[in-house]
Amino acid sequence: MTCESVAWADETRFHELREEVEAFVRGPGEQYAAEIERDRAVPPRLWEDLNERGYLRLVAPEEYGGRGVPFSRYLELLELISMSHASVRMIVHVCNGVWRALDRFANEDQRKKFVLPQIAGGIRVAFTLTESAAGSGADLRSSVVRGGDFYYLSGEKHLITFGVSCDYWLLFARLEGTSGKNGTVALMVDRNASGVTVEAMPDTMGVRGTDHATLVFDRTPVPVAHRLGEEGDGLDVAFGGFLTPSRISVAMTCVGLARRAQELAMEHARSRRTFGKPLSSRQAVAFALAENAADIEAARRLALYAAGQWEQGDPHAGALSSMAKLTAVDMLTRVTDKALQVHGGIGYWESSPIERIYRDARAQRFEEGTNEIQKAVIARELLGTVR
Structure with a gap:
């Protein structure tokens, strides 16, 4: 049985999927854990394996190519996956969540460019909110100024999970000169955009293998078309x-x-x-x-x-x-x-x-x-x- 065939209304098939996930955790998952701890890095084939098993799109809608597992039932699977190495559960957790943030505000072009490829495993998206000089979000310091069809982004981010290995940063900043929630924007920033310095952070106490980054932006151009929602929706x-x-x-x-x-x-x-x-x-x-x-x-x-x-x-x-x-x-x-x-x-x-x-x-x-x-x-x- 593959994840593709599971009808979520069928409790028997969900039970089979749960058994499949547990078998992965206690078998290949333990082998990946030993390798990650030894090499201090997540092997690329782990991403490929999780994607092929369908574990990176468990909750995404079926019409998007996902498994369509209801969120509450997904948590039963996530509990099992979290018994494995922390980097395994981090990959599954982030990939099954970030598409939702994109989709709620995406237009059709953005859905085709960002949402569907992320669900399919074609691109990796890093959630990019945290700053060393700010707190919980409303006091963001990273800022943008608009010039024609582009925003020019300046500022710093840190502790960004998958910030080194991603394809896009889902990044939150504010319009220069604003304060509070109403000046915030959400942008999809290309990992290869100009004016960006990416520095891998040192090894962590735990969750070994997952990369984290410090990012510095110096008037990095971001197309206005890459903004999710309106100005103020960040x-x-x-x-x-x-x-x-x-x-x-x-x-x-x-x-x-x-x-x-x-x-x-x-x-x-x-x-x-x-x-x-x-x-x-x-x-x-x-x-x-x-x-x-x-x-x-x-x-x-x-x-x-x-x-x-x-x-x-x-x-x-x-x-x-x-x-x-x-x-x-x-x-x-x-x-x-x-x-x-x-x-x-x-x-x-x-x-x-x-x-x-x-x-x-x-x-x-x-x-x-x-x-x-x-x-x-x-x-x-x-x-x-x-x-």
């Missing part, structure tokens, strides 16, 4: 189209990684014997594993609830997405810490699988906004409702 493209569902997705990636940490901890607790008894018989260890199980299930249910509300168009979905992410990343911190503790000293060595998971787990605390950003979003919703 942050709507970023937040509504990408960040809300992406934060829910990141929450579920936390669940998947925590689930893998819990598996490893239980395996070790059952096999490791002290004073003639398995660790699992020790109440302190058993209670830690029980707490982990409750933590994981609570985070999973909140993420799925937020996904369902977003699918239904709930106006509070943005706050729910932040709640889901905040809860899940804190859960992941607790679960991985206890899982490493169950392993004892041996878990600290690179030869132990829990060591990589412990490092990878820290990344989700920064993806799509820190805990402090999530709290600000939630508080704004709460206090606004009260008023």
Whole structure:
């Protein structure tokens, strides 16, 4: 069976797909993980393999060449994929999300030029919002001035995932001289445009293999035809189209990684014997594993609830997405810490699988906004409702 043949209304076939994904994670996925950790780079054939399996377009509409998996069901698959190496789940997560931000504001020409090729795996698009001298988006410093049929872009971006290896940057800037949301624009910037300096960032603590970039733009020409939506729509493209569902997705990636940490901890607790008894018989260890199980299930249910509300168009979905992410990343911190503790000293060595998971787990605390950003979003919703 291939992904192409799955009828999503058929629960049996979805179950078969889920089994297929899990088999990939526990088989080829582990081989890719070892290679990535050894070489500190994602092999090009991983992108090709994921694309051929259809995993990079699971949620895209069937009429666009995607699998058409509903978002909530996709999260079940993402949970499994997130049990693999962090770079594997990063590729799947970004590719299944960025098309949506493009499509909501794209005209037909842009849909043919950017959206459909991205879904098909023909081009890679890097979400390019973060700046070293700015915060959560509304205070963007990168700016553009318009001259005829072009914008001229100046400014800096950093921590841009796939910023080195992409074909386009989905970049957010503001019209020079403006402030606040209304001056923002969303632009598709060609990776080979003139006036751009691309610098690969140093290796990270975890998520090894995924490239990140610092970008400097010096009056880089960008066709006005590459603007998504109107002037002033920039942050709507970023937040509504990408960040809300992406934060829910990141929450579920936390669940998947925590689930893998819990598996490893239980395996070790059952096999490791002290004073003639398995660790699992020790109440302190058993209670830690029980707490982990409750933590994981609570985070999973909140993420799925937020996904369902977003699918239904709930106006509070943005706050729910932040709640889901905040809860899940804190859960992941607790679960991985206890899982490493169950392993004892041996878990600290690179030869132990829990060591990589412990490092990878820290990344989700920064993806799509820190805990402090999530709290600000939630508080704004709460206090606004009260008023």
